Amino acid sequence: MKKLIIGILVSSIFIYLSFNGVKFDKILTGFNNANYIYLIPTLVLFILASFLRSLRWGAVLSPMVKISQRRLFPIVCVGQMGITLIPMRIGELIKPYLVSNESKLPFNSALATILLERVFDIFTLLGISFLIIFISVLPEGLIKTRNSALIILVVLIFFITLSYFKKEATLRFFKLLFNKLPQRIQAKIENLVHSFVDGFKIISSPKMLVYTLLLSCLIWGCAGLGTFTLFFFYNFQLSFVSAFVILFSTVIGVSLPTAPGMLGNFHFSCIAALLFFNIPKSDALSFSLIYYFMAIGRHILLGLIFLPFVNLSFRDVKRQYNVG
Numbered sequence: 001m002k003k004l005i006i007g008i009l010v011s012s013i014f015i016y017l018s019f020n021g022v023k024f025d026k027i028l029t030g031f032n033n034a035n036y037i038y039l040i041p042t043l044v045l046f047i048l049a050s051f052l053r054s055l056r057w058g059a060v061l062s063p064m065v066k067i068s069q070r071r072l073f074p075i076v077c078v079g080q081m082g083i084t085l086i087p088m089r090i091g092e093l094i095k096p097y098l099v100s101n102e103s104k105l106p107f108n109s110a111l112a113t114i115l116l117e118r119v120f121d122i123f124t125l126l127g128i129s130f131l132i133i134f135i136s137v138l139p140e141g142l143i144k145t146r147n148s149a150l151i152i153l154v155v156l157i158f159f160i161t162l163s164y165f166k167k168e169a170t171l172r173f174f175k176l177l178f179n180k181l182p183q184r185i186q187a188k189i190e191n192l193v194h195s196f197v198d199g200f201k202i203i204s205s206p207k208m209l210v211y212t213l214l215l216s217c218l219i220w221g222c223a224g225l226g227t228f229t230l231f232f233f234y235n236f237q238l239s240f241v242s243a244f245v246i247l248f249s250t251v252i253g254v255s256l257p258t259a260p261g262m263l264g265n266f267h268f269s270c271i272a273a274l275l276f277f278n279i280p281k282s283d284a285l286s287f288s289l290i291y292y293f294m295a296i297g298r299h300i301l302l303g304l305i306f307l308p309f310v311n312l313s314f315r316d317v318k319r320q321y322n323v324g
Contacts, residue, residue, distance in 0.1 A: 007257040014253075014264030018271055022282045030234065030286035038233040039294065045226035046298050049219050050077065056120070056215040057095075059208055060113045063201035065103040074306035075099055081303020084296055085260050098310050112200055119160065122153045124216040128224075129248065132241050163197050170197060223247055223295075230294065234287055242277055249273035250295070266292050 054069055054076040061067060079095030086094075096110035163170040202208050228243035253269025254262045267288040274284035 003257065004259075008259040010257045011259035011262075011264035014268035018264065018267045018285055018288065022285050026282035027286050027289075030283050033235075034233050034286075034290075035235065036233070038229055039290075041229045042226045042233070042294050043298060045222045045229065046294055047302070049222040049226070050080065050298070050302060052215055052219045052222065053080075053117075056212055056219065057113065057117060059212045059215065060116055060202050061099065061103075061105070061110075062208065063205065064109060065099075065105045067099065067103055071102060072099070074309040075102065077299075077302035077306040078310050078312060079303075080299040081307075084262060084299045084303075094312065098312060101311060112197070113202075115156075116160070116200060116202065119153065119156050120212060120216040121220075122156075124213070124220050125248065125251065126150055126153060127217075128220060128244060132244055160200050161203065163200065167197050220247075226294070227291070230287070230291060233290065234283060236274075236279060236283075236287070238277055238279075245276070246270055246273040246291075250291075262296055266296060 051069075051073065054073040057076060058067060058069060058072050061072075075095060075098040079091070079098065082091030082094035085091065092114060093111070096107055096114055099105060100107040100110045202212065224240070224244045224247050227247050228238075228240050231238050231243065249269045249272060250266050253265040256265055258265040267285070270288040270291055271281065271284040274287060275281060279287070
């Protein structure tokens with residue numbers, strides 16, 4: 001409950017900062033002068049990014065279980081909706097919960113694949129940011145965040161690689177760490193660690209690793225291109241690189257504590273990036289509202305469409321969260 005309250009407070013502050021000093025008639029003028037035809041390619045690119053995420057997750061899961069896209073894509077869509085709408089990161093558990101029920105894969109192994117996906121995302125975004133820095137100037141705040149993310153990424157990659165290739169040593173480490181606990185709990189922790197490490201199996205296949213990295217590049221490439229096409233909606237004279245700066249900024253914004261729906265965080269981080277490019281705040285706010293509808297709204301829309309196709313019990317997901 002504390003996390004939810006903090007998220008709501010943070011979002012409320014960002015909502016205030018987003019709307020502060022902006023006249024609503026200027027927002028309406030921005031909507032009236034917009035070219036709505038460009039919403040179509042933006043939506044197509046964002047939906048394509050969702051499908052590519054499903055393909056990537058299927059590749060990560062493939063060493064343990066093979067699931068057709070007909071079954072996996074609805075799980076990904078409902079999971080993304082859960083991440084968007086359910087507070088305290090409980091939504092992150094929906095995808096591994098559903099795929100575990102669908103395939104009988106241990107929940108912790110499925111959860112480990114979600115961690116791997118995050119590593120691929122961070123790795124790809126960092127790679128793009130390093131590429132961008134050679135052809136443009138990033139805001140100082142983004143550079144500091146990128147450097148912090150690089151440190152986290154190195155630690156994660158080290159942990160994942162070590163735990164997979166030195167599984168017995170990892171198990172001994174956790175056994176030593178929890179050796180004062182009752183034997184029954186120690187055995188449960190050992191099974192937990194064992195099944196979690198199994199979720200990293202893809203790193204033993206260089207071919208699949210390269211394929212997964214390629215999909216990661218395509219995912220974020222579609223997201224960046226979708227953001228760029230939305231510039232034409234408002235006739236912003238901004239470059240393709242600017243689209244990625246805005247994309248990075250919103251990714252950072254929604255990673256902070258937030259209310260359900262990522263309200264405020266998404267909008268303010270988008271506005272802050274656009275102000276860096278000298279876009280008037282009223283236009284930046286109008287853009288952030290449409291951008292939110294396209295980028296976040298499509299998760300909710302796809303999730304609602306595919307919700308009847310999955311067997312989701314929020315009580316069971318909450319139980320997994322409490323166990324975790």
